[in-house]
Amino acid sequence: MLQKIGAPNLEALWEAIPAEFRVRGPLPVDAPLAEYEIARRFAQWAESNADAQHYACFLGAGIYDHFIPAALRSLISRSEYATAYTPYQPEVSQGTLQTIFEYQSMICELTGMEVANASMYDGATACAEAAHLALGATGRRVLLLSHGVHPHYREVVRTYAAAGSFEVREVPLERGATGTARLAQSLTPDVAAFLWAQPNFEGVVEDGRALSDAAHAAGAYSIASADPVALAVLKPPGEDGADVVVGEGQPLGVPMGYGGPLAGFFSIRKSDVRRLPGRLAGVTVDLEGRRGYVLTLQTREQHIRRERATSNICTNQGLMALANAVHMALLGAQGMRDVALQSMEKTHYLARRAAQVPGVSLANGDAPYFREFVLRLPGPASSFLRAAEKRRILAGVPMERFDRSRSQDLLVAVTEKRTREEMDRYVETLAEWARRPAEKPVEEAACRS
Amino acid sequence: MPELTLRERSVPGHRGPRLQPLDVPAEGPEKHLPRERLRAGAPGLPEISEPAAVRHFVNLSVLNHHIDRAIYPLGSCTMKYNPKLNDEMAQMHGFAGIHPFQPEELSQGALAVIGELHEWLKAIMGMPAITTQPAAGAQCELTAILMTRAYHAERGDAREEVIVPDSAHGTNPSTAAQVGYRAVTVPSGPDGCVDIDALRRAVSGKTAALMLTNPNTLGIFERQVGEIARIVHDAGALLYLDGANLNALVGLASPGAMGFDFAHINLHKTFSTPHGGGGPGGGVLCVRDELGPYLPAPVLERSGDGYRWNYDRPKSIGRVHSYYGNFGMLVRALCYVKSLGAAGLAEVSREAVLNANYLKSRLAEAYAPSHEGYCMHEFVLSASRQKARGIRALDIAKRILDFGMHAPTTYFPLIVDEALMIEPTETETKQSLDAFAEVLLEIDRESKEDPERVKQAPTKTPVRRLDEARAARKLTLTWRDLEAEGGGG
Numbered sequence: 001m002l003q004k005i006g007a008p009n010l011e012a013l014w015e016a017i018p019a020e021f022r023v024r025g026p027l028p029v030d031a032p033l034a035e036y037e038i039a040r041r042f043a044q045w046a047e048s049n050a051d052a053q054h055y056a057c058f059l060g061a062g063i064y065d066h067f068i069p070a071a072l073r074s075l076i077s078r079s080e081y082a083t084a085y086t087p088y089q090p091e092v093s094q095g096t097l098q099t100i101f102e103y104q105s106m107i108c109e110l111t112g113m114e115v116a117n118a119s120m121y122d123g124a125t126a127c128a129e130a131a132h133l134a135l136g137a138t139g140r141r142v143l144l145l146s147h148g149v150h151p152h153y154r155e156v157v158r159t160y161a162a163a164g165s166f167e168v169r170e171v172p173l174e175r176g177a178t179g180t181a182r183l184a185q186s187l188t189p190d191v192a193a194f195l196w197a198q199p200n201f202e203g204v205v206e207d208g209r210a211l212s213d214a215a216h217a218a219g220a221y222s223i224a225s226a227d228p229v230a231l232a233v234l235k236p237p238g239e240d241g242a243d244v245v246v247g248e249g250q251p252l253g254v255p256m257g258y259g260g261p262l263a264g265f266f267s268i269r270k271s272d273v274r275r276l277p278g279r280l281a282g283v284t285v286d287l288e289g290r291r292g293y294v295l296t297l298q299t300r301e302q303h304i305r306r307e308r309a310t311s312n313i314c315t316n317q318g319l320m321a322l323a324n325a326v327h328m329a330l331l332g333a334q335g336m337r338d339v340a341l342q343s344m345e346k347t348h349y350l351a352r353r354a355a356q357v358p359g360v361s362l363a364n365g366d367a368p369y370f371r372e373f374v375l376r377l378p379g380p381a382s383s384f385l386r387a388a389e390k391r392r393i394l395a396g397v398p399m400e401r402f403d404r405s406r407s408q409d410l411l412v413a414v415t416e417k418r419t420r421e422e423m424d425r426y427v428e429t430l431a432e433w434a435r436r437p438a439e440k441p442v443e444e445a446a447c448r449s
Numbered sequence: 450m451p452e453l454t455l456r457e458r459s460v461p462g463h464r465g466p467r468l469q470p471l472d473v474p475a476e477g478p479e480k481h482l483p484r485e486r487l488r489a490g491a492p493g494l495p496e497i498s499e500p501a502a503v504r505h506f507v508n509l510s511v512l513n514h515h516i517d518r519a520i521y522p523l524g525s526c527t528m529k530y531n532p533k534l535n536d537e538m539a540q541m542h543g544f545a546g547i548h549p550f551q552p553e554e555l556s557q558g559a560l561a562v563i564g565e566l567h568e569w570l571k572a573i574m575g576m577p578a579i580t581t582q583p584a585a586g587a588q589c590e591l592t593a594i595l596m597t598r599a600y601h602a603e604r605g606d607a608r609e610e611v612i613v614p615d616s617a618h619g620t621n622p623s624t625a626a627q628v629g630y631r632a633v634t635v636p637s638g639p640d641g642c643v644d645i646d647a648l649r650r651a652v653s654g655k656t657a658a659l660m661l662t663n664p665n666t667l668g669i670f671e672r673q674v675g676e677i678a679r680i681v682h683d684a685g686a687l688l689y690l691d692g693a694n695l696n697a698l699v700g701l702a703s704p705g706a707m708g709f710d711f712a713h714i715n716l717h718k719t720f721s722t723p724h725g726g727g728g729p730g731g732g733v734l735c736v737r738d739e740l741g742p743y744l745p746a747p748v749l750e751r752s753g754d755g756y757r758w759n760y761d762r763p764k765s766i767g768r769v770h771s772y773y774g775n776f777g778m779l780v781r782a783l784c785y786v787k788s789l790g791a792a793g794l795a796e797v798s799r800e801a802v803l804n805a806n807y808l809k810s811r812l813a814e815a816y817a818p819s820h821e822g823y824c825m826h827e828f829v830l831s832a833s834r835q836k837a838r839g840i841r842a843l844d845i846a847k848r849i850l851d852f853g854m855h856a857p858t859t860y861f862p863l864i865v866d867e868a869l870m871i872e873p874t875e876t877e878t879k880q881s882l883d884a885f886a887e888v889l890l891e892i893d894r895e896s897k898e899d900p901e902r903v904k905q906a907p908t909k910t911p912v913r914r915l916d917e918a919r920a921a922r923k924l925t926l927t928w929r930d931l932e933a934e935g936g937g938g
Contacts, residue, residue, distance in 0.1 A: 001807040001879060005823075013802050013823045014701060016670040021702045023795075028572050032790030035534050042784065045558035046543025050551055059548040062771060069466045071503050073540075079517035080510035083531055085724040088523065088858070091910040092514035092850050094452075096726040099509060102455050105927040109493040115926050118727065121584035124771040132627075152771050159745070159767035162595060163628040205486050233478055235488050248771065255540075258559050259549030259772025260584070261729035273924065279727065283931055284920035291451040292912040296920040302587070302623035303861070307632040312623040315585040315717070319725030329455050329502045330465040333491040338468050341478065348481055349473040368482045389555070397550045420472040 052256065054392065056422040058350075060372045060413025061201070061397045062123060062150050063259055064251045066229065066339060067417055072253050072326045081322055086279070086315070090294045091286075096318070097293035100281040103325035110231040110328075111224075111245035112238025113267035118279035119321035120313065123248030124156035126264030127195060127225050129277045129311055130244045131157055133268070134193035134221035135166050136275055136310075142191045145170045146178040146211075148200025149225055151402040157195070166192070176204040176364025176374075178211060187218035193244075195223040198237055199230055202411065203347075203372030204364055212241035228252050228265065228324075230370045232340040244268050253327025254320050263320035274300060277311030342416035343371040350414050350423045351375075357431045363409050372413040374399065379437025381410040387433045393426055451912075452509055455495040455502075456928040465499040512911045513726070514855045520877055520885050524827045524858040524870025525618065525666055527696045527718035532788065535721065535781035544780050549772040553757055559776065560756035563749055566783040570733055573786075573794065574712050575705025578741035580748060582774040583732030586693060589713035590624040590660070592734055595766045596711070596743040597658045597687050598628055603764070606685065608657035614643050616667055616862040618693060621660040630657055637864060641667040641820045645676060652684045662691040663698075663707070664825040666862040666870065668805065670697070678708030687711065687740075692733075695719045696874065697802060697826035700795030710737045716775075719797075720782040731778030745769050800875035801826040804882060808873050811886040815893035819865045827872035829865050830857075840896040840903050842867040847914060848895070848906035852888045 057065045087093030100118045107116035120126040131143045194215040212222035223244040224237035229251045249263040282296035302309040351373045359378030381398040388395035399409035521528035583589045611625035622632035638644040664670045681688045690712035704712040716722045716731025746765040747758035809828045819829040832842040846856035858870040
């Protein structure tokens with residue numbers, strides 16, 4: 001090969017790199033390992049983590065332990081999907097392009113919107129990009145955030161806002177839902193959009209119609225950050241007047257994976273299509289008149305429009321969006337509804353029993369909730385969590401993580417995968433702990449199964 | 450016959466996998482929620498059996514080109530082989546089935562993976578501080594330019610411009626604009642490198658940062674990078690490395706030594722995580738010590754025998770991801786570097802550079818290279834000779850598809866006429882490089898002897914050339930749009 005190149009030796013090929021920038025000798029890292037040795041070490045790491053097969057997982061806060069069909073894992077592992085890239089040559093990428101088109105279609109069916117893109121990085125960045133869209137559309141400078149939006153999403157939106165392009169204000173919750181009186185006061189004429197969550201971070205189902213109507217009355221966009229599982233049962237925000245519906249696709253067939261990779265979905269009305277960030281697949285025909293798919297309206301994107309693009313996003317979360325599409329196809333209309341309904345019934349079963357434990361209550365009273373709720377405990381939530389861990393229960397996400405004043409509040413999620421036995425064990429553990437909430441003398445559970 | 454859509458395949462009543470029967474009382478949604486907050490009926494999703502759904506997605510999949518099939522030489526995309534072990538490791542329950550909010554004491558295996566990967570990547574980059582929170586390269590750029598803004602703001606120094614070379618990826622100017630900076634373009638000189646005199650004129654007290662790709666998108670190492678760093682730093686600005694082309698440097702050269710303040714890594718390029726039909730990516734941002742305090746929170750720290758997340762970062766720009774980034778990609782990347790080890794990492798770039806130079810020398814007889822001399826891991830050809838015969842870069846790209854191979858990146862970088870940007874990567878064999886070269890030489894012959902064949906290509910792909918203008922004019926973006934048109938196509 002060197003002969004063909006006409007180079008005297010390999011070194012000659014990188015003569016352009018000045019000596020002072022070269023790496024001298026081997027890098028200060030380990031020697032190579034064989035496959036089986038890697039497998040041994042990674043298995044040790046993996047086994048040291050508490051996973052949802054060995055613990056009953058009641059954690060939510062945006063990431064949920066829902067059922068993932070075996071057929072889904074098999075399909076998205078195929079080389080044809082996993083080792084292809086962005087469909088730059090559509091003639092040899094029809095598989096990827098049609099699945100994006102079907103993903104877009106199904107997201108719109110769930111959200112009640114007209115156009116969805118090929119996905120964003122995650123739910124948080126989808127919110128930030130939605131804010132950007134509304135600012136451009138209205139020419140206004142303020143984003144109003146409901147306190148019911150995931151605290152991390154709010155942080156990411158604030159990070160993106162720090163570029164000086166917009167200002168962020170927040171509206172508090174009242175008894176678990178966005179306070180409508182405060183909302184009306186906060187919707188000043190400089191507000192470009194009001195961003196709210198359905199269900200919200202504390203699990204409460206918001207009155208989407210009232211929130212969108214309030215935003216529209218002030219000339220602002222209504223942006224909903226919605227849970228896609230809930231949308232199989234709840235009224236789609238699009239039907240309640242939302243202008244943009246975004247959210248986290250993880251509950252649709254993506255493993256929890258310590259929080260990544262995820263996939264943000266992003267859906268809008270057709271009238272805003274030229275403001276859409278990210279990739280978009282559309283139908284067309286080939287030279288012989290056969291139906292085919294291409295990426296379309298690419299003049300919005302950074303590789304064409306450069307500094308005037310609608311977003312700097314390039315790579316999206318293709319394989320995760322595919323997982324979402326396969327999941328919605330496999331479960332279908334009825335399966336998706338079953339998952340949502342079972343999760344809701346089980347959540348209410350656990351919430352009601354937990355709230356009957358003396359000293360324990362639901363933090364948001366009788367506000368309607370879907371598959372998550374906040375328990376108010378008679379002692380530090382951290383103490384109960386440790387007691388529950390000993391019974392192989394991951395009992396919830398402490399609200400103290402997000403608000404230091406809420407050390408006794410615990411965010412609890414229940415999916416269709418949790419069993420009545422696990423929930424009864426939860427309540428029993430809670431009752432034992434609640435008798436002496438300051439300590440936690442709970443007997444050790446049996447060894448990890 | 451095109452593959453039907455899922456909607457067209459739906460049969461009322463058909464369904465896939467079922468759930469266990471509900472083991473708590475079924476009270477019904479109206480018991481739990483006000484009626485007006487409920488959906489009127491089931492969502493308009495497909496009704497299809499599992500076997501039918503599997504066939505649908507398998508039949509669609511085989512319409513794709515992919516790296517496990519044949520060469521995929523997209524320039525700047527680094528389409529290398531993705532080792533299967535990496536996927537297997539990431540899919541273990543102890544990684545895939547863990548929740549981001551479970552206690553750190555019960556997540557130490559995950560944190561150890563991230564921590565160890567950080568050590569490897571810092572060593573490779575020659576840089577001391579790191580985050581793996583960004584989801585992709587473009588988000589690393591955004592993170593770094595937000596950090597740039599915070600850095601200058603802390604010095605009471607409002608700056609207005611970010612400089613990008615004219616050969617830069619579109620994400621660079623787009624990122625600068627998204628963070629509120631004006632993107633200023635500097636031209637490349639005749640050697641394909643940044644014109645140093647033009648750069649001196651462009652840099653001023655207004656300059657916040659320079660975003661440089663090295664080697665650049667022409668596949669040429671910016672040998673003046675030391676001088677570029679001095680010019681940028683003397684003006685009080687920061688120097689960013691767009692790491693899209695890092696596959697040329699691993700184990701060979703150190704971005705830290707070159708004077709970069711920031712450097713990003715695309716795990717899906719250099720570190721072999723699957724491209725997934727357009728993602729997920731995996732973003733890594735390495736920075737100089739002085740910039741560490743601005744990194745997104747939380748940052749991973751050692752704590753006793755293990756690790757912890759440190760959220761107490763008062764100067765941080767804040768979060769850029771819902772949780773800790775694309776963790777599954779980090780598992781794969783660590784698996785990759787541990788498989789290669791120090792010796793293997795040094796070979797990656799050597800082989801990538803050798804393969805690119807070999808392919809370039811085989812093609813130079815028929816296609817005009819954008820620049821003479823050795824290239825790094827990729828090179829750019831101009832189809833200018835073929836254009837004189839009425840054959841464009843686009844036609845050549847389409848004709849390559851007929852041979853069961855993927856086309857190079859076309860019409861980029863923008864500064865080369867009829868650009869074909871080719872990056873073979875180190876995982877192609879000489880046989881596969883030769884086969885690709887033969888195809889391109891054959892297409893050049895066809896451009897003289899049978900140009901219609903090239904212009905009509907592709908003819909052997911699942912569909913022929915697609916009407917992109919029609920797609921943009923008559924937006925058909927969902928099943929509903931398709932039905933409204935009576936089936937389309």
